[in-house]
Amino acid sequence: MTKMKYDVVVVGGRIAGSVSSLFASRGGADVLMIEKRQEIGTPVQCAEGTTTSTFKTLQMEPSKRFVASRIDGADVHAPSGRKFQVAGENTKGYILERKIFDKHLAVESAKAGTDVMVKTTVKDLLIRDGKVCGVVAEHMGERMEIQADVVVAADGVESMVAQRAGLNTRKKPFDICSCAQYEVVGLDTPSNWLKFYFGEETAPGGYAWIFPKGEDRANVGLGVRGTRETAYSYLQKFMARFHATPVELKVGGVPLSGVVSKTFKDGLMVVGDAAGQVDPITGGGIHLAASCGRIAGEVAAEAVEACDASSKFLKRYEDRWRNEIGGNLETSLKYRRIMDKLTDRDINTVVEFLETQDFESISRIAALKFMGKHPNLLKILKEIL
Amino acid sequence: MTQNENLTRLNEHSKLLKFDQGVKMEYIPVKCGLCGACVVVCPVNILELDENGIDVGEGCEECSKCLEVCPLGAITPGDALK
Numbered sequence: 247m248t249k250m251k252y253d254v255v256v257v258g259g260r261i262a263g264s265v266s267s268l269f270a271s272r273g274g275a276d277v278l279m280i281e282k283r284q285e286i287g288t289p290v291q292c293a294e295g296t297t298t299s300t301f302k303t304l305q306m307e308p309s310k311r312f313v314a315s316r317i318d319g320a321d322v323h324a325p326s327g328r329k330f331q332v333a334g335e336n337t338k339g340y341i342l343e344r345k346i347f348d349k350h351l352a353v354e355s356a357k358a359g360t361d362v363m364v365k366t367t368v369k370d371l372l373i374r375d376g377k378v379c380g381v382v383a384e385h386m387g388e389r390m391e392i393q394a395d396v397v398v399a400a401d402g403v404e405s406m407v408a409q410r411a412g413l414n415t416r417k418k419p420f421d422i423c424s425c426a427q428y429e430v431v432g433l434d435t436p437s438n439w440l441k442f443y444f445g446e447e448t449a450p451g452g453y454a455w456i457f458p459k460g461e462d463r464a465n466v467g468l469g470v471r472g473t474r475e476t477a478y479s480y481l482q483k484f485m486a487r488f489h490a491t492p493v494e495l496k497v498g499g500v501p502l503s504g505v506v507s508k509t510f511k512d513g514l515m516v517v518g519d520a521a522g523q524v525d526p527i528t529g530g531g532i533h534l535a536a537s538c539g540r541i542a543g544e545v546a547a548e549a550v551e552a553c554d555a556s557s558k559f560l561k562r563y564e565d566r567w568r569n570e571i572g573g574n575l576e577t578s579l580k581y582r583r584i585m586d587k588l589t590d591r592d593i594n595t596v597v598e599f600l601e602t603q604d605f606e607s608i609s610r611i612a613a614l615k616f617m618g619k620h621p622n623l624l625k626i627l628k629e630i631l
Numbered sequence: 632m633t634q635n636e637n638l639t640r641l642n643e644h645s646k647l648l649k650f651d652q653g654v655k656m657e658y659i660p661v662k663c664g665l666c667g668a669c670v671v672v673c674p675v676n677i678l679e680l681d682e683n684g685i686d687v688g689e690g691c692e693e694c695s696k697c698l699e700v701c702p703l704g705a706i707t708p709g710d711a712l713k
Contacts, residue, residue, distance in 0.1 A: 416671070418672065
């Protein structure tokens with residue numbers, strides 16, 4: 247069996263993996279990134295929307311090569327057909343071309359010194375005295391043992407690596423949003439505007455979306471939870487409302503359970519979807535994978551320099567990412583639990599109220615007055631907050 | 632195509648999720664989108680995703696969670712659950 251040795255091994259070559267390896271390499275560590283597929287960036291399992299802050303985190307310029315469109319705001323459609331508009335600094339963002347973006351990140355990481363192995367699957371972890379100290383990987387039928395001071399698990403929602411290390415990343419079905427999406431051509435929709443559609447008919451337990459990609463293209467998709475019918479069949483029904491030609495179909499499961507209870511142990515850090523670093527309301531994870539990947543990469547390099555990959559040292563990864571985004575995720579999870587309790591009628595009522603408000607500056611008095619008129623909504627809020 | 636031929640074709644493409652106690656759930660590779668949603672929710676950890684599809688280990692407890700989250704309906708109740 248071939249044997250190798252690196253300071254840091256990153257499992258997974260999507261955003262969380264490439265960003266972790268990029269910042270670990272920049273920090274001076276000797277890094278290997280392992281990707282199970284033979285191409286980086288495919289297949290895409292994502293609606294491709296992200297915040298403007300993503301590029302600040304990555305210390306990169308948003309290039310035309312992978313930014314498909316710039317977003318200024320969004321329409322939120324109630325089941326009744328009524329809608330309200332959200333537009334402001336917080337809603338500015340981008341729709342990416344993930345195939346190109348993911349590859350770009352891997353290339354940047356390689357330029358910074360990361361070794362990359364594609365078509366390579368991690369089969370097992372090397373664990374000594376309870377400490378993760380490398381991986382067993384397989385490439386084209388050949389097994390290899392790769393020792394590492396630090397292993398970063400960026401292997402997606404089904405994270406085998408974290409499981410093997412004894413961290414619990416299992417999900418309940420209701421915490422997984424089952425998603426299907428077409429990339430379509432010829433849809434008449436403004437290129438700087440997102441559209442969200444809520445309702446039991448459209449997307450129970452989730453929502454449907456239209457994300458424009460410029461050049462007459464758009465991602466039209468939806469996520470559902472707890473349904474008898476498949477996400478794909480809901481997508482067929484949703485698509486029937488529009489005239490557009492699908493050119494790609496994407497499917498996937500998005501974890502909406504919030505973060506896993508622990509994202510590190512001796513010799514191991516878990517990032518991205520694997521760690522549940524996904525906004526539980528929007529299902530968006532690109533900006534979170536970028537933030538947490540960067541922190542994981544920086545901490546990995548610090549651990550190598552300090553010759554200390556104990557869980558006591560790696561805890562700083564969890565402290566830092568919780569400090570940076572943890573609060574937002576907690577709030578979002580609370581709101582998701584509220585939204586889970588809303589009926590179509592409740593959503594209609596809320597949207598009718600928001601229609602009359604400037605979303606960025608709703609006054610406390612207006613909100614209280616509204617709540618006073620709708621005791622059932624107040625009750626739901628009280629139960630959860 | 633006769634009905635019999637149809638059945639043979641379906642069986643060729645199917646792999647049983649449950650090996651030990653008869654036909655309980657079926658995995659239909661031609662419908663699979665390789666997304667791994669089923670892998671994440673399996674409480675007994677017997678599903679594994681590779682580039683060709685799902686590998687099914689032994690010990691299925693018929694909880695149907697994989698079936699619930701599959702976006703494409705690639706996992707269906709087998710004869711015994713229909």
